[in-house]
Amino acid sequence: MSATRPLHLSAEIGGPAHYDAAHYVSLARLAERGTLDFVTLSDTFARPGPDALAVLSRVAPATERIGLVPTVTTTHTEPFHVSAAVATLDWVSRGRAGWAVDVSTTEAEALLFGRRPAAPGDELWHEAREVADVAAKLWDSWEDDAEIRDTSTGRFIDRDKLHYVDFEGRTFSVRGPSIVPRPPQGHPVTVIDATSGAARAAAVRHADVALVRADDPTTARAVREEIRDRARAHGRDPDRLRVLAVLPVELHTTADAVGLAGLIGEWYEEGAADGLHLLPTDVERDLGFVVDGTVPLLQHRGLLRRFYPGATLREHLGLARPVNQYALAGEGS
Amino acid sequence: MTEKKQIHLAAHFPGVNSTTVWTDPRSRSQIDFSSFEQLARTAERGKFDFFFLAEGLRLREHKGLIHDLDVVGRPESITVLNALAAVTERLGLAATVNATFNEPYELARRLATLDHLSGGRAAWNVVTSSDAFTGENFRRGGYLDRADRYTRAAEFVDTARELWDSWTPDGAPRPVSHDGRHFSVRGEFTVPRSPQGHPVVIQAGDSDEGREFAAASADVIFTRHGTLEAGRVFYADVKARLAAYGREPSDLKIMPGVTFVLGDTAADAQERAAEIRRQQVSPQNAILALEQIWGRDLSAYDPDGPLPDIDPDPESELVQGRVKIADPFAIAAKWRALAEAKGLSIRQTVIETTTRQSFVGTPQAVADELDEFVQTGAADGFILVPHLTPGGLDEFVDQVVPLLQERGAFRTEYTGTTLRSHLGLAEPVWKG
Numbered sequence: 001m002s003a004t005r006p007l008h009l010s011a012e013i014g015g016p017a018h019y020d021a022a023h024y025v026s027l028a029r030l031a032e033r034g035t036l037d038f039v040t041l042s043d044t045f046a047r048p049g050p051d052a053l054a055v056l057s058r059v060a061p062a063t064e065r066i067g068l069v070p071t072v073t074t075t076h077t078e079p080f081h082v083s084a085a086v087a088t089l090d091w092v093s094r095g096r097a098g099w100a101v102d103v104s105t106t107e108a109e110a111l112l113f114g115r116r117p118a119a120p121g122d123e124l125w126h127e128a129r130e131v132a133d134v135a136a137k138l139w140d141s142w143e144d145d146a147e148i149r150d151t152s153t154g155r156f157i158d159r160d161k162l163h164y165v166d167f168e169g170r171t172f173s174v175r176g177p178s179i180v181p182r183p184p185q186g187h188p189v190t191v192i193d194a195t196s197g198a199a200r201a202a203a204v205r206h207a208d209v210a211l212v213r214a215d216d217p218t219t220a221r222a223v224r225e226e227i228r229d230r231a232r233a234h235g236r237d238p239d240r241l242r243v244l245a246v247l248p249v250e251l252h253t254t255a256d257a258v259g260l261a262g263l264i265g266e267w268y269e270e271g272a273a274d275g276l277h278l279l280p281t282d283v284e285r286d287l288g289f290v291v292d293g294t295v296p297l298l299q300h301r302g303l304l305r306r307f308y309p310g311a312t313l314r315e316h317l318g319l320a321r322p323v324n325q326y327a328l329a330g331e332g333s
Numbered sequence: 334m335t336e337k338k339q340i341h342l343a344a345h346f347p348g349v350n351s352t353t354v355w356t357d358p359r360s361r362s363q364i365d366f367s368s369f370e371q372l373a374r375t376a377e378r379g380k381f382d383f384f385f386l387a388e389g390l391r392l393r394e395h396k397g398l399i400h401d402l403d404v405v406g407r408p409e410s411i412t413v414l415n416a417l418a419a420v421t422e423r424l425g426l427a428a429t430v431n432a433t434f435n436e437p438y439e440l441a442r443r444l445a446t447l448d449h450l451s452g453g454r455a456a457w458n459v460v461t462s463s464d465a466f467t468g469e470n471f472r473r474g475g476y477l478d479r480a481d482r483y484t485r486a487a488e489f490v491d492t493a494r495e496l497w498d499s500w501t502p503d504g505a506p507r508p509v510s511h512d513g514r515h516f517s518v519r520g521e522f523t524v525p526r527s528p529q530g531h532p533v534v535i536q537a538g539d540s541d542e543g544r545e546f547a548a549a550s551a552d553v554i555f556t557r558h559g560t561l562e563a564g565r566v567f568y569a570d571v572k573a574r575l576a577a578y579g580r581e582p583s584d585l586k587i588m589p590g591v592t593f594v595l596g597d598t599a600a601d602a603q604e605r606a607a608e609i610r611r612q613q614v615s616p617q618n619a620i621l622a623l624e625q626i627w628g629r630d631l632s633a634y635d636p637d638g639p640l641p642d643i644d645p646d647p648e649s650e651l652v653q654g655r656v657k658i659a660d661p662f663a664i665a666a667k668w669r670a671l672a673e674a675k676g677l678s679i680r681q682t683v684i685e686t687t688t689r690q691s692f693v694g695t696p697q698a699v700a701d702e703l704d705e706f707v708q709t710g711a712a713d714g715f716i717l718v719p720h721l722t723p724g725g726l727d728e729f730v731d732q733v734v735p736l737l738q739e740r741g742a743f744r745t746e747y748t749g750t751t752l753r754s755h756l757g758l759a760e761p762v763w764k765g
Contacts, residue, residue, distance in 0.1 A: 019449040019525060021418070045438070048506060048523045051446040057415035058450045061366070077439060080390070080470040081409070088408040092366045092416035112438045114517030142406065151356050154617035157406075159399040162392070175469035177399070179389040181364050181406040 007268050007303045008242060008275025008317060009034075010067070011290065014042040015283045017049040024055050025062045027283060034291035035308055037316040038067025040100055040191065040277070045076065045109045053085055053099075060093035067313030069098035069191050074131040075124050076104055076113040080174055083135040090183035095312035098189030098209070101202065103128050125198035130169035132190055132206035137165040139187050140324045141177035163326040185314050186321040193246070194227060204230035208319055209242045217272035220245045224273055242317055245273040249290070250281040257293025261301075264294070268303055337741045340707045341586055341714025341756060342734075343427070344376035345385045347722045349393070349404045351622075352592065354612045354720045361722055363404050366416060371723040373417045376424055379730035380744050382755040383425025383456055383533075384417065385555075385716055386410040390434060391467045393654035395621060396630060400654075402618050404722075411443050418451035425752030427456035427535060432486040433463060434471045437511075438518055441493035444532045445524040453528030453751030458535040458555060461486045466653045483542040485515045490534060490550050492516050497532075498764045500525040529753050530761040547585060548574035552758050555716055556589045559691040564589060564711030586713040586756055591691035593717060595728050599694055606693045609720055610684050619680035622687075625652050626664050636680040640672050696728075700736035707742065 013027040024041070031039045043052035052070035060068060068089065072082055082099075090097035103124035104110070110118040146161035165176035187208075194203035194210040203210040210227050214220035228238035245267060251257055264276055280286035298304035310316055346369065347353040354360060362368050373384045389407055393400040410428035417426055426447065430440060440457075448455035461482035468474045477485065492511050499509045499522045506521040536543065536551035539558075547554045548571060558567040572582040594609060596602025614622065616636035624631050627641065628649025634641055645661035658664065672682045692699045706712045719725025737743035744755075753760060 017523075019446075021450045025419075045442075045523060048521075048525075050449060050524060051443050053412065054415045054443060054446040054450060057412045058419055060416050061370075061419040076436070078434065078471055081435070084409040085412050088412035091364060091408050092413060094366065108520055111517075111519040113436055114519070115436065147406070149355060154356075154615040155401045156355055156404055157399070157401045159401045162399050162405075172472045173469070174471075175391075177392060179392065179406065180408055 005274075006305065006318060007264070007298065008037050008244060009264075009278070009295075009298075009304060010036050010038045010040065010069075010244065010275070011278040011280065011287060012042060013039045013283055013287070014049070014052070015280070017047075019050055021055070021058045024059050027287060028056075028059045028063050028066055028068070030287055030291050032063050032066040034287075034295040035305055036066060037275070038069050038096075038098060038189075038313055040069045041071065042100070043071040043073070044102070045073070045104055045112055046106055053089060057089055057092055060089070060096065065096070065308040065311065065316075067096050067098055067189065067316055068093055069100050069189065069313075071100040071102050073102050073104050074128040075119075076109065076115065079131045079134050079172055080138070080178075082131060083138040083178060084180050086135065086188050087139055087178065087180040087183040090185055090188045091180070095184035095314070097183070097185070098191050098313055100191040100193065101128050101132055101206075102193070121196060122198045125196075125202050127169065127171050129202045129205060130167075130172070132202065134165060134167040134169065134174050136187055136190075136206070137167060137325070138174070138176055138178040139182055140326050141165050142180075142182045143324055143327050144182050144186075147181065161327075182324070185312050186324065189313050189317065189319070200227065203227065205234050205236075207241060209244060209317065211244055211246050211277050212273070213246045214272070217267045217270035220267065220272035221270060240319055242274040242319070244275045244277040246279055247276045248279045248281065249286050251286045251289035251293070254289070254293050257289040258297060260290065261294045261297035264298060265301060265303060338707055339757070340703060340737060340743045341588060342379070342381045342743070343383045343385050343425075343588060343714070343716040344372060344381050344726055345387070345590060345716050345718040346372055347404070347719055347725060348387050349389060349407060351403050351613045351618050352718060352720055353404050353722065354609060355404050356612055356615070357721055359721055359724055361724075363722055364406055364408060366413070368723040369408075369413055369417060370420050372719075372726060373421050373424060375723075375726045375730055377421045379726070379734045380747060381424060382714065383427045383454075383752055384414075384421075385427045385458070386413060386429060388429040388431060388460065390431060390462070391470055391654055394466075394652075395624070396651055400621075402615065402621055411447055414455070415447055415450055418447070418454065423454070423747040423750060423755070425454045425456055425533065425755060426451055427458055427533070429458040429460055429537075431460050431462055432489040433461055433477055433482065434467065434473065437489050437492040437516055438496065438522075440489075441496040442522065442524055444493070445497055445522075445527045448527035448529050448532045449524065453753070455527070455529065456533035456535055456553070456752055458537055459486055459490060459551070460537055464654075481515075483538075483546050487546055487550060488513045488515045492518055494531055494761075494764075496522045497526060497530065502526075502763065526763065529751050530763065533752050533756065533758065544571055544574060547571060548580070549578045551585060552753075552756065553586045553588055556587060559589045559591045561706060561709070561711050564706060565709070568710050568712065583757065584759075586758075588714045588716050589691075589712050590716045590718055592720065593692040593699055593729060593733075594690045595694070595696055595699060595732060597695065599698065602693045602695060606690050609690070610687055613720070614680060614684045614687055616680055619683040622683045623679060625655070626658055626661050626668070628652070628658075628661060634679060637678045640669055640679055640682060696732035696736055700733050700740070703733070704737065704740060704742050
């Protein structure tokens with residue numbers, strides 16, 4: 001019998017720095033063969049490695065279904081550019097983009113920019129919340145049907161369907177509207193690692209996917225409930241939020257892959273999370289075992305789908321395309 | 334046999350101004366990736382040097398409202414180019430990115446990443462901007478003194494190059510310590526030296542400071558001088574500035590942005606060119622063009638009627654996000670004289686004064702003219718701006734490129750893999 005509640009599986013494909021496209025394309029294709037919902041590629045200014053959003057843009061035309069979620073930091077970057085780049089990843093991947101929001105807390109990173117001193121995580125996550133907020137506003141700043149191409153009046157757009165966002169944050173302000181029309185998914189998927197308290201406060205407000213860390217299914221279930229409750233308290237429907245448990249994996253043999261399938265099954269049956277986000281130790285080796293060993297077993301047990309029924313990352317995750325906040329406001333007036 | 338001077342060609346994705354005709358039934362999306370892919374593949378089929386994307390940081394406004402008569406909206410350039418690197422193999426990939434609303438560390442990293450992921454095909458068109466209007470979308474806010482635009486841009490490029498040079502040849506990062514007037518950057522770069530060493534730097538300003546900046550720092554200059562005479566003057570001026578920086582004339586390629594219209598006969602091409610200008614200047618766009626000069630609301634005027642009697646308002650804040658008109662009175666006087674002499678309506682006057690397409694004629698005539706520009710020192714090549722998305726380059730690639738190849742003025746195959754090799758630019762010396 002097929003599962004009533006789908007199991008979501010995703011994986012990180014970062015590791016020691018690679019700078020050639022082929023490395024990332026082959027990993028993303030491998031994950032796609034395993035019908036994973038998405039891959040993440042972590043990023044930081046603090047260690048060697050290429051720009052993750054650039055890498056996954058390069059991967060996009062070389063893949064067809066897999067969701068693409070680069071880490072994008074909000075501390076030393078421009079919110080307007082961040083929003084435009086994530087929206088553009090959604091355009092070039094035809095609706096498969098997400099972004100994993102993160103902050104840059106170190107003194108070393110602050111010195112690379114020389115613009116502001118290092119700040120505590122709490123403060124930076126508050127700013128990250130504002131960036132997530134303004135990014136969503138900018139994605140909504142074009143209504144879906146703003147482009148009209150009306151030859152009779154000579155108008156390319158209906159400017160009443162474009163909106164200033166007039167966002168005033170503690171550390172920045174943005175006037176808007178976006179330069180980029182509303183992306184295919186409406187909002188690309190926002191992923192937040194909700195491990196730290198400040199990050200969790202951001203996740204309950206803004207995440208479509210919250211990543212949590214727990215040693216056992218019971219703890220994970222409690223964290224999931226907490227996140228859902230808090231999301232509800234912020235006026236959100238908790239069923240429009242996926243909580244994935246981060247699972248570090250190290251697979252050396254087929255037996256390890258079988259063991260992982262058993263473990264994932266247990267977490268699933270305990271209702272620990274909506275799915276698992278796998279963190280490989282050696283990504284090429286471990287992901288190979290996951291796709292060729294673990295995934296077929298999960299599929300055989302009816303826990304995991306055998307193909308992608310949808311085209312966008314939101315469809316993989318079972319998350320509806322968000323209603324445009326400005327279009328709603330317009331209808332109310 | 335002496336080698337003929339080679340023409341360099343680039344393809345500009347149609348922009349968000351009235352040059353781009355969106356009312357044509359063949360016009361497709363300005364935002365779907367398929368449009369970018371199609372135009373880039375066409376350029377690569379034509380063995381072009383590079384593909385060029387402009388940048389937008391704030392939607393244009395007119396009379397305090399978002400301008401709605403031209404194409405509006407575009408994707409973020411570097412992200413699109415990374416995706417295009419997956420569907421092209423040799424074509425150079427140039428992004429316009431503003432030096433005022435970015436920081437060197439992040440942008441240098443994004444450009445170096447594009448250069449790695451594309452196997453050495455990245456270029457950066459450095460533009461500067463200082464208006465408070467655009468600044469309202471950014472942390473650093475509005476204002477940068479006009480005089481500081483190029484000093485900031487020059488220091489930006491220098492800092493980026495320090496970062497690009499910072500890893501050792503055997504792949505170890507070395508700390509960078511830049512402490513300048515505009516930027517302080519300390520620490521290690523996250524990306525090793527990229528295939529081109531430095532992505533190609535393009536400069537697009539035409540002011541004296543802009544020319545000097547290009548002579549000192551750029552590999553390519555994107556100019557507006559699309560006529561033979563103006564081109565020669567500009568070419569001689571810029572090339573003469575290079576020696577002061579210890580550079581050879583061939584170290585900086587001069588590429589005017591140009592438009593073209595082809596036809597089976599000269600008359601046919603002229604007719605098509607006139608029709609395209611009529612498409613570019615809709616009745617609404619004619620009034621808007623007039624308002625940009627006059628700085629006044631002229632919406633009550635009939636585009637098919639005569640020009641207004643009232644004079645321009647030189648202090649006008651009517652138009653935002655466009656270059657200011659320097660002397661509106663002089664232009665208004667010229668337009669009135671023209672309209673009177675030929676008995677033209679507002680729309681006819683605007684069509685008449687709209688910049689003519691740079692090259693209009695049979696494929697043979699256009700090929701001859703392009704070659705003459707390059708062989709007689711008016712340009713090193715051209716950045717072609719088609720008026721249609723995404724098919725606007727098809728005729729040129731199918732009909733003009735073979736003629737340029739026949740006369741030995743343009744490559745028949747790519748001989749190298751990097752944009753620097755297409756442009757005949759040396760790999761930069763690895764400093765540090």
